[in-house]
Each structure stands twice: as structure tokens, then as C-alpha cells.
Amino acid sequence: MDKSKLKRALVVFVLIVLFSFRLWQTTGCQKFKSFYLNPQAVTIKVEEDVGTDRGVDRNISRFFHNKYQSRFVLTVQSMTSMLDARLLTDVLGPLGVLAFAVSVYTTIKTKKILGILHFFIVFLAVLFATFTPYAKQGFYLWAVALYSFSLRSSKTIVKLPTWLILLLVVATFWYFSFSWQLESFCHDIFFN
Amino acid sequence: MGLKLNFKLVVLVSIIAIAIVLRFYKLGTNPPGLYWDEAVFGYDAYSILKTGHDHHGRFLPLFFESFGDWKLPVYHYLLVPSIAIWGLNEFAVRFPSALLGTLTVLIFYFLVKKLTNNLNLSLFCTLFLAVSPWHIQFSRGGFESTTGLFLVIFGLYLFLKKYFTFSFLIFALSMYSYHAYRIFTPLLVTLALLIYWPKIKVKITRVLPVLVFSIVLLIPLIIFTFSPQGRARAISQSAFKGSDTEAKRIDYDQKSKKPLRFLSKYLYHEPLYYSYLATKAYLDHFSPFFLFSRGDQIGRHSQVDMGQIYLFEAIFITASFFALRILQKDAKKLMLAFLIISPIPAIIVLPTPHAYRTLQLLIPLAFLSGLGAYYFYNKSSYYFYNKSSYYLATVTRSNIIKICVAGFAIYFFISYLHLLFVHYPIKFGRDWQDGYRQLVKKLELFQNEYKLVYVTNIDQVPYIYLLFYQKYDPLKFVQESGTKRTFDKYVFVSPEEDKYNQGRLLYAAPSWEKVDGKWLAAVDDSAGRHLFSLWEINGQK
Numbered sequence: 001m002d003k004s005k006l007k008r009a010l011v012v013f014v015l016i017v018l019f020s021f022r023l024w025q026t027t028g029c030q031k032f033k034s035f036y037l038n039p040q041a042v043t044i045k046v047e048e049d050v051g052t053d054r055g056v057d058r059n060i061s062r063f064f065h066n067k068y069q070s071r072f073v074l075t076v077q078s079m080t081s082m083l084d085a086r087l088l089t090d091v092l093g094p095l096g097v098l099a100f101a102v103s104v105y106t107t108i109k110t111k112k113i114l115g116i117l118h119f120f121i122v123f124l125a126v127l128f129a130t131f132t133p134y135a136k137q138g139f140y141l142w143a144v145a146l147y148s149f150s151l152r153s154s155k156t157i158v159k160l161p162t163w164l165i166l167l168l169v170v171a172t173f174w175y176f177s178f179s180w181q182l183e184s185f186c187h188d189i190f191f192n
Numbered sequence: 193m194g195l196k197l198n199f200k201l202v203v204l205v206s207i208i209a210i211a212i213v214l215r216f217y218k219l220g221t222n223p224p225g226l227y228w229d230e231a232v233f234g235y236d237a238y239s240i241l242k243t244g245h246d247h248h249g250r251f252l253p254l255f256f257e258s259f260g261d262w263k264l265p266v267y268h269y270l271l272v273p274s275i276a277i278w279g280l281n282e283f284a285v286r287f288p289s290a291l292l293g294t295l296t297v298l299i300f301y302f303l304v305k306k307l308t309n310n311l312n313l314s315l316f317c318t319l320f321l322a323v324s325p326w327h328i329q330f331s332r333g334g335f336e337s338t339t340g341l342f343l344v345i346f347g348l349y350l351f352l353k354k355y356f357t358f359s360f361l362i363f364a365l366s367m368y369s370y371h372a373y374r375i376f377t378p379l380l381v382t383l384a385l386l387i388y389w390p391k392i393k394v395k396i397t398r399v400l401p402v403l404v405f406s407i408v409l410l411i412p413l414i415i416f417t418f419s420p421q422g423r424a425r426a427i428s429q430s431a432f433k434g435s436d437t438e439a440k441r442i443d444y445d446q447k448s449k450k451p452l453r454f455l456s457k458y459l460y461h462e463p464l465y466y467s468y469l470a471t472k473a474y475l476d477h478f479s480p481f482f483l484f485s486r487g488d489q490i491g492r493h494s495q496v497d498m499g500q501i502y503l504f505e506a507i508f509i510t511a512s513f514f515a516l517r518i519l520q521k522d523a524k525k526l527m528l529a530f531l532i533i534s535p536i537p538a539i540i541v542l543p544t545p546h547a548y549r550t551l552q553l554l555i556p557l558a559f560l561s562g563l564g565a566y567y568f569y570n571k572s573s574y575y576f577y578n579k580s581s582y583y584l585a586t587v588t589r590s591n592i593i594k595i596c597v598a599g600f601a602i603y604f605f606i607s608y609l610h611l612l613f614v615h616y617p618i619k620f621g622r623d624w625q626d627g628y629r630q631l632v633k634k635l636e637l638f639q640n641e642y643k644l645v646y647v648t649n650i651d652q653v654p655y656i657y658l659l660f661y662q663k664y665d666p667l668k669f670v671q672e673s674g675t676k677r678t679f680d681k682y683v684f685v686s687p688e689e690d691k692y693n694q695g696r697l698l699y700a701a702p703s704w705e706k707v708d709g710k711w712l713a714a715v716d717d718s719a720g721r722h723l724f725s726l727w728e729i730n731g732q733k
Contacts, residue, residue, distance in 0.1 A: 049497075052615050064610045076503060080480040089475055108514070177455055178468040180444060190446075 008158045011165065012151060018093055018172050019147045025176065026139075029186035034135035037078045045070045078130045082142065087184045091143055092150060093172030095157075095165075100146060102153035115152060122149050139185060200311050204301060207315065211297040211322035215290040215331045217613075220283035223333055224617045224718045225626025227492060230334035231656045232258050234285040237271030239666035247659065249670040255416055259653055259676070261428075262421045264413075266343075266369035267336040280663050282629075285334040292342040293331025297322045299342070303349045304559065307523040312570070317562025320508075325608055326500040326547060326554045329493065337551040340369035344377060344552060351384055354391075356399050360406040367413055371425070372537035372549045374417060379536060383529040387522055429541040431473060432466045440465065476545040477535035477553060480506065488547035491623030495611045500547055501557055502608065504601045508564030509557065515567035531556035569594060618719045627717035628657035631700060631724050634715050636662070638726060642681070644697040648705070648724070649684040658682055691729055699727045 049065035081087070089097050107115035125145035129138030157165065181189055226234075236246045236256055246268075248257045256263045270288040278284035301318040305311065321327055330338045343366035350359035363381055366373045385392060392399055416422040441460035459465070476482065484503045487494030494500055516524050534553035538546045621627070628651075635658075639645050647654050655676045659669060669679055677684055685691065687705050700715070701707050707727045715724040 049615070052618055054618065056614060064607050069607075077481070077485045080485040083480045085478040085480075086472055086475040087479075089471075105513075174459075174464075175468070175471070177459055178465070179472075 004158060007162075008154050011158050012154045014169055015095065015099065015147075015151055015154070018095065018169070018176070019150075021173075022091065022093065022176055023140075023143065025180060026143075026182060026186070028189045029136075029182055030189060031187040032135040032139045033185045033187055034133070035078050035082050035129045035138060036133045036135065037074055037130050041074055042067055042070045045074060075130060079126055082126050082129060084184070088146075089175065090179050090182065090184045092146060093175050095168040095172040096147070096150050098168065099150035099153045099157055102156045103149050106153060106156060118149050118152060121145050200315065203315050204318070207301075207319050207322045208294070208298055210319075211294050214323065214328050215293050219286050219290055219332060220281065221718070222613065222617050223492070223624045224621045225624035225628065226282050226285065226657070226660070227333065227624050228259070228651070228653050228656055229263075230282075230285045231625075231628075231660045232653075233263075233267055233271055233334050234275065234280055235656060235660045235666070237268050237275050238280045238660075238663070239669075240268065241272050241276055242665075243667050243670075245666070245670065247666055247669060247674075254412055255421065257421075259656075261425045262416075264336065264368050264370060266365065267334070267339050270339065271334075280660065286332060289334055289338045290331050293327060293338050296327070296331075296338070296342045296345055299345050299349055300555070300558070303345060303352070304562070306349060306352045307526065308519060310566075313562060313566045316566045317559050320505070320561040320565070321554070321558040323605060323608075324501060324554055324558055325487075325495060325498065325612075326551070327558075328612070329495070330548065330551055333492065335548065336370040337372065337548055340366050340373040341551050341555070343369055344373065344380065345555065347377075348380070348384065351381075351388075354395070356395070357402045360402045361409070364406040364409045367410060372552075374413065375537040376533065376552055379533045380530065383533065384526065387525045387529065426541065431469050431540055431542045431544075432462070434462065437462055437465050470539045473539040473544040474535050477538065477550050479545065482545045483557070488545060490547075491620035493547040495608070495616060496620075497611060497615070498608065501554070501561070502601065502604050504597065504604055505557070505561045505564075507597060508561045508568060510564065511568045512560040512564035515563050518567070519563070527556050527559050531560075568597070621717045621719050621721065625651060625657070626719070627715060627721075627723040628654065629661055630717065631715045632657055632661035634713055634724075634726060635698070635700060638698055638712060639681075642696065642698040642728075644694060645682050646691050646694075646697055646699040646729075647682060647684050648700060648702050649686055650702050654684055655679060655682065694730075696728070696730045699729050700724050701727055 046065050046067055049070070050061050053061040053065070085097075088100065092100055103115075104119070107119050122142075122145045125138075125142040129135075129142050132138050232247075236258070239245060239247045240252070245251050246253050246256055250257070254265055256265060256268055267288065270292075271285060274284045274287045278287060297318060300321050301314050304314040304317045308314065327338075343362050347359050347362035347366060350356075350362060353359075360381075363377050366377050437460055441456050444456045444460065480499075482488070482499065483501055484499035484506050487496060487498060487500045489496060516528075519527075531553070534556065535545075535550050538544055538549040541549070631647075631654075635645065635647075647658070653676050655674070658664065659666075659679075664680075672679060674680070687702065691697065691699055692708065698712075699707060699709065701724065703714070703722045703725055705725075707725070707729065709727040709729040710731050712726040712728055714722055715726065716722050
């Protein structure tokens with residue numbers, strides 16, 4: 001086997017091991033954080049905002065606060081909270097974040113249909129987590145989509161110096177070990 | 193050419209006019225109230241103006257004791273002429289911040305122009321800074337950070353213009369403006385020196401003496417930083433506490449799976465654990481949730497209902513990473529270095545993300561938004577639709593996209609104005625201690641009939657509002673050894689303290705406190721919320 005191919009296979013293997021380690025850690029999570037957008041929150045937000053507009057013409061108030069605008073804002077809030085840098089680091093680890101960022105960059109740069117489809121799957125997973133009340137399923141679908149998309153960048157990652165890859169692997173293991181409590185996506189974690 | 197230049201000048205003047213309006217309109221009343229830090233800045237400056245001493249009796253201090261948290265001096269001294277002109281009021285306390293905030297926008301234009309040599313790009317970036325909710329928020333309050341940011345940007349501009357003497361002096365001054373710049377400015381200067389080293393080393397004989405002189409100017413600050421006073425604030429808010437490390441280690445042991453339990457004794461060494469905390473805190477500042485969605489959750493630092501910057505800027509910032517290649521190498525390095533080091537001052541203290549301590553982050557973000565918008569509106573059609581056979585269709589499509597994005601941006605900008613001028617004064621009065629001006633005015637109506645006035649201290653330092661709003665003679669306050677506990681006929685008490693064995697007195701109580709006395713008046717804040725009640729205790733029945 002070609003040396004570079006072997007190195008790439010090794011990087012993919014290490015990434016899979018790290019991601020599997022993280023998924024294994026999540027088995028202790030008793031209650032996943034929900035990114036679900038409750039439809040009632042939209043109504044409540046509109047009512048609250050309109051209530052704050054004292055002395056403002058009702059039409060003007062409705063221009064700024066209506067269910068379309070509120071739904072959009074709350075959906076974006078829910079989705080952006082899933083793209084939080086800390087949350088992504090907690091799920092992917094430092095090496096995974098780098099791999100994910102490289103994958104996004106190369107997908108947009110090369111515009112290959114497979115890459116775009118794969119990215120679209122990540123987007124769908126984010127949407128699924130936003131619109132489903134099943135937090136656990138939403139999380140796993142999203143995490144697996146992120147992991148698989150990150151693996152696309154292995155070709156670029158192998159070009160990094162070996163010492164840097166090793167450093168990132170150690171950093172990822174270190175980060176995963178520290179953030180064992182999974183604070184950013186798990187409300188309650190313990191093992192029997 | 194001349195006509196084009198004139199047009200660009202008109203655009204620049206318009207952007208500055210927008211910046212002025214957004215920073216000065218209703219400055220005295222919005223934010224509502226006066227935060228206690230603003231009040232103590234104002235009163236100390238007033239005291240300097242009248243007596244040459246701060247309200248603790250120190251003559252022209254280099255570091256202000258304030259409420260015991262020891263503040264840096266630049267903003268205090270900037271307030272002295274402002275208060276001399278406008279009097280001791282909210283507008284005067286916020287005026288230097290709003291003025292320097294506006295000047296930052298102007299200097300930023302020249303900085304970007306110097307960096308990129310591109311007038312259109314500079315105008316785009318300047319526009320994003322002029323309308324930045326993050327920058328407007330801090331320009332409209334009496335915040336030291338706005339001053340620090342102005343000095344850093346001005347210093348950087350002079351540095352690029354090779355006016356090293358003034359540049360280093362201004363950088364040194366920025367470190368006397370706000371605590372965060374004690375960390376940020378040296379980092380930025382070091383990186384700027386490294387980036388521009390090939391150009392600087394030929395002038396090293398000119399640069400070195402000025403650099404050394406600036407460092408000499410910083411000696412008092414360095415001594416202060418390591419003194420108990422200088423460390424007091426950092427220690428009280430430090431994210432790194434030894435007791436927390438041990439508690440976390442025990443928690444880890446109790447909750448983690450058996451095979452990994454042995455790791456805790458290796459993981460929870462302080463430097464290792466602290467570096468984990470610092471990483472988390474650092475990453476918080478690049479959270480899309482913080483930047484585009486909800487912002488800093490402290491009401492004084494953001495609109496809370498939106499991000500620190502506009503949601504539509506996410507499109508432009510994303511586009512900017514593809515546009516970085518149009519920049520010169522040094523400009524690119526400088527702005528990326530600026531971006532990377534900006535959150536560092538906030539990672540050693542809690543809470544995070546913190547918009548105030550990382551105000552400097554908005555500069556690279558405004559730059560990237562401007563760069564992305566410039567790229568989007570100039571190049572996107574070539575980038576996304578480069579096939580000539582689809583030329584006509586793609587031009588139309590790309591224009592529709594551009595118009596939609598512009599419409600989206602305008603809607604969000606107008607919505608922000610609505611939040612700023614309609615929602616903010618109503619929702620965030622308590623964050624600005626709104627109600628104390630009304631309390632002092634109401635006390636003035638009744639207090640002459642009483643020898644003793646008790647005021648609730650549920651907000652820790654109400655004494656500063658009585659000094660500020662009554663323009664109390666600073667000399668008298670020092671001579672009678674006034675403290676935050678008592679001065680003149682005022683005593684500041686907690687609801688639990690005894691008020692019934694002190695004879696007849698006037699008591700300003702929190703609205704919810706049940707008082708055995710004669711109710712005199714209610715004090716409401718600007719939004720009409722009932723905050724305090726005035727009571728007569730031990731009066732004639």
C-alpha cells in the first residue's frame with residue numbers, strides 16, 4: 001500500500017476511534033439537552049414583544065413582531081445553538097473541529113455534488129433536531145452526520161505534519177476526558 | 193475621478209452622520225438610569241474638577257479606588273472637561289464614550305484604507321462598525337472599554353503610518369484605560385511588530401527608544417497590576433480557583449465510568465484543568481449563539497434579544513473567508529491576529545462570553561463583514577455563476593439574491609433600532625439602576641423635615657446616587673469622612689437592620705418591604721415600575 005494511503009487510512013481510523021470514544025461517553029447521559037423549538041414559544045414571544053411596545057402603533061408593532069419573524073428568529077436561535085463553537089468542540093474535539101472546518105471549506109471550494117449532498121444531510125440533521133421533541137435521537141443523528149462529514153477531510157488532514165496530527169489527537173483525547181460531563185449537550189450524566 | 197471621489201466622500205460623511213445619530217440620540221435617557229460605575233466615574237470626575245481630589249480624598253490619583261475595585265484613570269480624566277461643560281448628569285458621563293465611539297468609526301475607515309488601499313472596501317467596513325449593535329451599546333454607556341478601543345485603533349493606525357512615537361504612546365495610554373487592554377494591547381503590539389518586522393527593522397534605531405520609553409511609562413501600571421489593589425478585582429472574578437478544581441475532581445470520580453476513573457488524578461492538575469477552562473471560555477466568544485442570536489446575557493452589554501452583531505453578518509463573514517485572498521498578506525495576517533487574540537482578556541475571569549471585556553473583537557468582525565459584503569456585492573456573480581452560457585440568467589439571479597440579502601439586512605437594522613429605542617428602555621431599566629434619579633428627587637421633597645434619612649442598600653452602593661444627583665460638595669464628603677455606609681444625615685441600611693429605635697426618620701425602603709410607619713410616597717422607574725417607597729418612621733400618629 002502506498003505510504004500516503006496508509007497514513008490516510010490511519011488518520012481515518014484514529015478519527016473513528018476518537019468519535020467512537022465520545023459516543024461511548026454519551027451512553028451515560030440520562031437526559032440530553034433539547035434543541036427543539038416548541039411552537040408555543042413563537043406565540044409567547046410575539047405576545048411578549050407586542051406587550052413591550054407601549055404607545056407604538058399596532059401595525060408598526062406587528063411589522064416587527066409577528067409569528068413569521070418570531071418563528072424565523074427562534075428557529076435560527078435553535079439552529080445556531082447547535083453550531084456553537086464550544087458545543088461543536090465538545091462533540092467533535094479539536095481534531096474533529098479542524099476536520100469539520102476543512103470539510104466545509106473544501107465542499108464549498110470544490111463544489112462536488114457528493115460533498116454538497118453530505119453537507120445537506122448535516123443541515124437536515126440540524127433541522128431534525130430543531131423540530132423533533134426527541135432530544136436523544138436528534139442528538140445522535142446530528143452527531144453521526146457531523147462525524148461522517150468530518151471524515152471527508154482526511155485527504156487534507158494527512159497533509160499536515162505528523163507531529164501536529166499527533167498533538168491534535170492527544171488534545172482531542174484530553175478534551176474529551178475533561179469534558180466528560182458533556183455539559184453543553186447533556187443535562188444529567190452518571191453511570192451505575 | 194473627482195466626481196467619484198466626491199461621491200465616496202459623501203458616503204463617508206453619511207456613514208459618520210449615521211454613527212453620530214446612533215450614538216448621541218437620546219443619550220441622556222437611553223440607557224435608562226445610570227449604572228453605579230457610571231455614577232462613580234461621574235462623581236469622581238466632578239470631585240477632581242471641584243477639588244483636585246477623588247471622592248476618597250486622593251489628590252489627582254493615577255488609580256481610582258472607586259468602590260474598592262480600583263479603576264484605571266483615562267475615562268475619569270476625560271470626564272472632567274465633559275462635566276465642566278455639560279454639568280453633572282447622565283449625558284455628560286456618557287459623552288466621552290459616545291464621542292470616542294464615533295471617532296473610532298472614522299479612524300477605522302482610515303485604518304482599513306491604509307491596510308487595503310481600497311476605498312469601497314473601507315466604506316463597507318466603516319458602515320458595519322457604524323451600525324454595529326455591539327459598538328453602539330458600549331458607545332452609549334459610560335464605559336471605559338470604548339475609550340480603550342479608540343486608543344488601540346488610533347495607535348494601530350499611527351503604527352501603520354509609521355508614526356511610531358505617537359503610536360507607542362497611545363498604545364501605552366490604552367493600557368491605562370481599561371483592564372482588558374493591559375492584556376490585549378501588548379499582545380497586539382507584539383504581533384504587529386512581528387508582522388511588520390521587515391519594514392520596522394530598517395527603522396529600529398527610531399523604534400527602539402520610543403518602545404523603551406513607552407515601557408517606562410507603563411512601570412506604574414505594572415506595579416499596580418501586581419499590587420493587592422490591582423489584583424483584587426481579578427482575584428474576585430477569577431475563573432481559576434483551586435477549591436473548584438478539587439470539587440470537579442471528586443465529581444469526576446463519582447460520575448465517570450470505571451475504566452477511566454483512574455484518569456482524574458492525572459487530569460485534575462491545576463495547569464491542565466485551567467487550560468481546559470480557558471479553552472472553553474475562549475470558544476464561547478466565537479459561538480454563533482453569542483454573536484448572531486442572543487448576545488451577552490447581561491442587559492447592559494447587549495439587547496439580549498439579538499446577537500452582538502446582526503444575523504445577516506453571518507452571510508458576509510462566511511463570504512469573507514473566501515475573499516481573504518484579495519487582501520495583501522500583511523493586512524490579512526494583522527486582521528486574523530486581531531481576531532484570534534481578541535477574546536484572550538476574557539478567558540481568565542468569569543462569566544463568559546463577556547461582550548465588554550472583548551469589545552475589541554468587533555473590529556475584526558466588522559472588517560470581515562465589510563470584506564464579505566464587498567466581495568458579495570462585487571464578485572459573487574463571477575464566483576458562483578461563471579459559465580458564460582448562463583450569463584443573462586445568472587446575472588438576474590445573482591441580483592435577486594443581492595437585493596434579498598440587502599432587504600433582509602435593512603429589515604434587521606430597522607428591527608434593531610426598534611429594540612434599541614422602544615424595547616430597551618422598558619426592559620432593561622434595572623440593569624442600569626433606573627429609579628435612583630427619581631428616588632433622589634423624591635427624597636429632596638421630604639428630607640428637609642427630617643434629621644435622619646435611611647436609605648435601603650439593596651443595590652449595594654446607593655450613596656453614590658445621593659452624591660451624584662444632589663451634586664453633593666465633594667470637599668464636605670471627604671471632610672466629614674463619608675463612607676458608603678453613612679454621610680451627612682444619610683444612613684444606608686439593609687432591610688434586616690433596625691430602624692425603629694433611632695427616633696423620627698425618613699426611610700426609603702424597597703417597594704416590597706413591609707414597614708411600620710406612615711407611607712409618604714412611591715418612587716417608580718422610567719418605565720413606571722414601583723421600586724421604592726418613602727416612609728416616615730416614629731412620626732406623630
